[in-house]
Amino acid sequence: MxxxxxxxxxxxxxxxxxxxxxxxxxxxxxxxxxxxxxxxxxxxxxxxxxPPQYEATALVAITGPRYRMQFDARMQDVPFDPKQFTKGYAAIATGDELLTTLLEATNSGMSTGNAALSLVDLKAALDAQVIGDGNLVQLTARAGDPEEAAHLANMWAERYVTQLNMLYGQKRELSTLEAQVAQAKAAVERTDQELAQLRKEYGFGFRPSAAPDVVEPWGIVYQLQAKTRLLADYEARASKIAQLLEEARAVAQRAGGAAPAIVSGLIADMLGLGQLNTVGMPQVQISLGDLDVEASLAALVEALEAKQAATQEAIAQLQSEVTSLQAEVAARQMQLEQLLREQELNQNTYLTLANKLEETRVEVNGDIARIASRAVMPEKPSSPRRMFNTALAAVAAVIxxxxxxxxxxxxxxxxxxxxxxxxxxxx
Incomplete structure (x- = not known):
């Protein structure tokens, strides 16, 4: 010591x-x-x-849509939970996009003598806090005039509610769904038109008109059926011609012993069957008067051979046309099945989206955010607090x-x- x-x-x-x-x-x-x-x-x-500063506070409640409709179980909404977006509420309230619109409205309504605010000044005068479980946001505005502070807080709250409803509400989804429904409806109409045209070309529900002055195109199905029937007729005719030709040759071999009545009967039978005079076939004129058996048989054989050759040529052409039509029918059948599936898909999509659109139109009236409490004009300034500042300065000076x-x-x-x-x- x-x-x-x-x-x-x-x-x-x-x-x-x-x-x-x-x-x-x-x-x-x-x-x-x-x-x-x-x-x-x-x-x-x-x-x-x-100078004194006044604070005004507005409250915004975030509750989610009031109505939940469900017309179609295939397209369900995810339940809206305000707690999921708690961290973003304050950031949205103080975002540049929202504050820029607020700044424009504030400066436009400001008197001529006052200086215009900047975005930095506006951010310094505003404060947003999430209260409770995230379904309540407190917006505080500061200004040198109490009326201006309350007006600024209320304008901020109105624009904030509009921004939240636009981001998380149903109005944007409504416009999107309307566009999707219009596209789905156009797809259904396009598919219906393609199906109608294909069915007309294919042959469903379109038969040739019975009236001679009404011209309707044949569908490929009816074309195939007509060609198939014609081919069967030509094949039967070719078989009959071959049979007649064989009989005529047999009679010609024994023409010397053949009676004119037999030859006449044979020719009469063939003419009665219509085998000699056919459209597109060589014409044969045989007189049953003074019958020359050998000459008549020779002419008959020649006519039958010419008719047989023409018939075979017609059969070959018809077979080619039938084969082509069968391939086209198969292709159109595949196209038809594809269009039917596409039509069913488009119709289901259209109905689902249309039901969802009706749900959204009901829900769009229930906004997720609304103003819970508007700011009133403060009676006392919030700063500067003279007694508090004096006591704080004294304590700080003592320390x-x-x-x-x-x-x-x-x-x-x-x-x-x-x-x-x-x-x-x-x-």
């Missing part, structure tokens, strides 16, 4: 003696009290000079002065220690 100062530094192993610090603070109490008084006076004076006193005492003790050691050594 030093006799000159009466101050002793405690060893590191010993407990700290707070009485030494208290004695130091008491020694400098005048400085501490003086500095706190000066700080309090300065804070009070500055708070009195600063700073106390640390200053302890540091000054520590510094003074450090300067006195070398002189004390020197005096003890000389003694």
């Amino acid at each position: 030093s006799a000159a100062t009466g101050y002793e530094h405690p060893p590191l192993e010993d407990e700290i003696d707070l009485r030494q610090y208290i004695r130091t603070l008491l020694r400098y109490w005048r400085w501490i009290v003086g500095l706190s008084i000066v700080a309090a006076v300065l804070a009070f004076a500055i708070s009195s000079v600063l 700073v002065a106390a640390f200053g006193a302890l540091f000054a005492e520590y510094w003074r003790q450090g300067e006195l220690r070398p002189s004390v050691v020197t005096g003890d050594a000389s003694a």
Whole structure:
């Protein structure tokens, strides 16, 4: 312990003696009290000079849509939970897009004498906080005029509600669904037209008109059926011609012994069957008067051979046409089945989207966000708070002065220690 100062530094192993610090603070109490008084006076004076600021608060409730309709179980909505978007509510409220529209409205309604606000100034004057479970957002606006603060808070709340309903509501989905329903309806109409045209070309429901003055195109199915029947007729005719030709040749081999009546009967039978005079076939004229058996048989064989050749040529052409029509019918059948599947898909899509559109039209009247409480004009300014600022400045000055006193005492003790050691050594 030093006799000159009466101050002793405690060893590191010993407990700290707070009485030494208290004695130091008491020694400098005048400085501490003086500095706190000066700080309090300065804070009070500055708070009195600063212009007043007023705060107005509006509340926005986020509850989700009021109605939930479901006409079709194949297309369900995900339930809206406000808690899922809690972190984004405050960010949306202070986003540049929303604040830019608010800034334009604020500056346009401002009087001529006032300076226009900037986006930075507007952000500094606004504050958004999520309250509770995330279904309530508090919007606070600050301004130098109480009426302006309330007006700014209410305009902010209105635009914020509009923004939330546009982002999370059903109005945007309604316009999207209307466009999708229009596209689906157009697809259904297009498929119906293609099916009608294909069925007409294919032959479903379109038979040749019985009226001679009405011309309707034959479908390929009816063309195939007509060609097939014609081919069968030609094949039967070719078989009959071959049979007649064989009989005529047999009669010609024994023409010398053949009676004219037999030849006449044979020719009469063939003429009665219509095998000799056919459209597109060589014409044969045979007189049953003075019948020359050999000449008649020769003419008959020649006519039948010519008719047989023409018939075979017609059969070959018909077979080619039938084969081509069969391939075309198969292709059209595949196209028809594909269009039928596409029509069913388009109709199901259209019906599903149409039901969803009706659901959305019912739900669109229930917004997810609405103003729960509008801001009213504040009666007292929120800042500057003179008494609070004065007390805070005084407390801060006391703390700073106390640390200053302890540091000054520590510094003074450090300067006195070398002189004390020197005096003890000389003694």
